[in-house]
Amino acid sequence: MATASLSASTRSNVGKGVARSLRREGKLPAVIYGHARASQALSIDARELGRLLEHVSADTTVIELSVDGAMTRTLIREIQRHPVKRAIIHVDFQELVAGEKVTVNIPIILTGVSVGVRLNGGILTQVLSELEVSVDPANIPNRIEVDISEVNIGGSVHVNELRIPDGVEVLTGATDTVLIVSASKASEETAPVVEGAAPSEPEVIRAKKAEEEAVAKK
Numbered sequence: 001m002a003t004a005s006l007s008a009s010t011r012s013n014v015g016k017g018v019a020r021s022l023r024r025e026g027k028l029p030a031v032i033y034g035h036a037r038a039s040q041a042l043s044i045d046a047r048e049l050g051r052l053l054e055h056v057s058a059d060t061t062v063i064e065l066s067v068d069g070a071m072t073r074t075l076i077r078e079i080q081r082h083p084v085k086r087a088i089i090h091v092d093f094q095e096l097v098a099g100e101k102v103t104v105n106i107p108i109i110l111t112g113v114s115v116g117v118r119l120n121g122g123i124l125t126q127v128l129s130e131l132e133v134s135v136d137p138a139n140i141p142n143r144i145e146v147d148i149s150e151v152n153i154g155g156s157v158h159v160n161e162l163r164i165p166d167g168v169e170v171l172t173g174a175t176d177t178v179l180i181v182s183a184s185k186a187s188e189e190t191a192p193v194v195e196g197a198a199p200s201e202p203e204v205i206r207a208k209k210a211e212e213e214a215v216a217k218k
Helices: 016-024 046-053 185-189 203-217
Strands: 002-010 027-034 037-045 061-067 070-081 088-095 102-111 123-126 130-135 144-147 156-158 168-170 177-182
Touching: 002 046, 016 027, 016 088, 027 046, 037 046, 037 088, 046 088, 102 123
Parallel strands: 002 061, 027 088, 102 144
Antiparallel strands: 002 037, 027 037, 061 070, 070 088, 102 130, 123 177, 130 168, 156 177
16 A cells, blocks of 8 residues: 655635635645545645655555644545646545545556567557456555466456455456457468468369369360
């Protein structure tokens, strides 16, 4: 489990005008909510949040949020961005309760190089990049690693073949495909000819030969 710290202040005023004023001051509007608490409006330092997000994954990092000096363990549940500038304009935090599981998306990281790609010119396609799981916040894994070294052309990996840490309940479908390795057109066109095998002839040519042989016998 990865953790990081961030400071926040409560605010009583809400609305678009207040949000714009906060951003002009270098702050961001935010909100914290949880199972046993009412939603509370906050403001956070934009630069501090930016520096934090450069080094951690927002989806899987527990944020120790200091709200007016009182520390609360949270997860970032939503980051809203400007549709054009892509700058962060609002953040939602969920308060974590000890013993209460949360649903998070864990990144799937591929390790090694597929033998099908390395030696046989295949193409690897990662179909699934995240795994949805239910887990105690104290046991959130940073990633799920998949060794693809032995996956050859025509091979695939499914969710039920992944190595999942203890205490993690997978919510993604067990038969969902994580990755596949397929043959490229180039590898199909240059497929080796089996030694001793006679080259195949089109059906039309074989038929023509049979007719010529029948005429010759007459």
